[in-house]
Amino acid sequence: MHVLILGGTTEARALAAALHPGVRVTSSLAGRVAEPRLPVGEVRIGGFGGVAGLAAWVREHHVDAVIDATHPFAETMSFNAARAAATAHVPLLALRRPGWVPEAGDQWRPVGSLDEAARALTGLGDRVFLTTGRMGLAAFADCPQWFLVRSVDAPDAPMPARTEVLLDRGPFTLDGERDLLRRHRIDVLVTKDSGGAATSPKLHAAREAGIPVVVVRRPPIPEGVRTAASPEAAAAWVRRGFVGS
Structure with missing residues (x-):
């Protein structure tokens, strides 16, 4: 077989x-x-x-x-x-x-695409933790916010003008995600509904910190x-x- x-x-x-x-x-x-x-x-x-x-x-x-x-x-x-x-x-x-399921205390903003995610950022804060991978950053290229982009490999242009790239690979820990949000003064998290445990601690950390999460639906x-x-x-x-x- x-x-x-x-x-x-x-x-x-x-x-x-x-x-x-x-x-x-x-x-x-x-x-x-x-x-x-x-x-x-x-x-x-x-x-x-x-x-x-x-x-x-x-x-x-x-x-x-x-x-x-x-x-x-x-x-x-x-x-x-x-x-x-x-x-x-x-x-x-x-x-x-x-897929992930929202829990009590979550402030999720479900959207249907990366373009919708970029538009949803208006009014949510100036410092964005973007965890949608290195592909598709062009959707955020015209956004005025500062972005922390986490991906396994370095992303390609175009990307937001104010961007810091963090090269890292999961699984991630809750303590590590708490520290990252605090250290970079994150206002809003953007993620895809990838599901699984390897990258879910960021959702827990955002919930604890009262940070809104823009979630791209599958x-x-x-x-x-x-x-x-x-x-x-x-x-x-x-x-x-x-x-x-």
């Missing part, structure tokens, strides 16, 4: 470890991070060349099932995976960690694609022969 796992997320690595070595696993990473954490099993890095390229790769390498374990905001890849799996006539599962997954909420559930789907949720 050969399973193709798309994505370099924490869940993708955990799934590869759960299946290997009993199942042949190939993990495909986009190559956007300079030094990614590599999973066990076979690894390929780089794009496929769109839907047709991915479908051709699946057929050429005799893939029995595809698991989309990309980041919840990798919308283009998720839709490409759905079309490619249908073209190649192989089952597809989307592994999606649950894009939808392709219609009709089966989902699993954990690597364990995805591994069970593989072991059952791709039957059930």
Whole structure:
């Protein structure tokens, strides 16, 4: 059995470890991070060349099932995976960690896009902690606020004129996030609803400090694609022969 796992997320690595070595696993990473954490099993890095390229790769390498374990905001890849799996006539599962849920005391401002997030900053404060990754900073390029941008790799221009870049990789601790908000005198946090525990302490720290949080909602997954909420559930789907949720 050969399973193709798309994505370099924490869940993708955990799934590869759960299946290997009993199942042949190939993990495909986009190559956007300079030094990614590599999973066990076979690894390929780089794009496929769109839907047709991915479908051709699946057929050429005799893939029995595809698991989309990309980041919840990798919308283009998720839709490409759905079309490619249908073209190649192989089952597809989307592994999606649950999104975050607001708690008592949270001051969330849900928005539908990075552009909406930039507009939502008006009146919330002058010092912004931006944790949406290094892609998409152009949406904030014309904002007058000061930004602390945290990402794994250095972001590309355009970006806000008043920007300090912090290169760091999770998981992050609650004490560390408390100190960061205090040290940089943060007024407002901007984040995507990535879910998971690795980066959630910033939400707890913002709640304690009474800081508003602009939260970009997740894009939808392709219609009709089966989902699993954990690597364990995805591994069970593989072991059952791709039957059930």
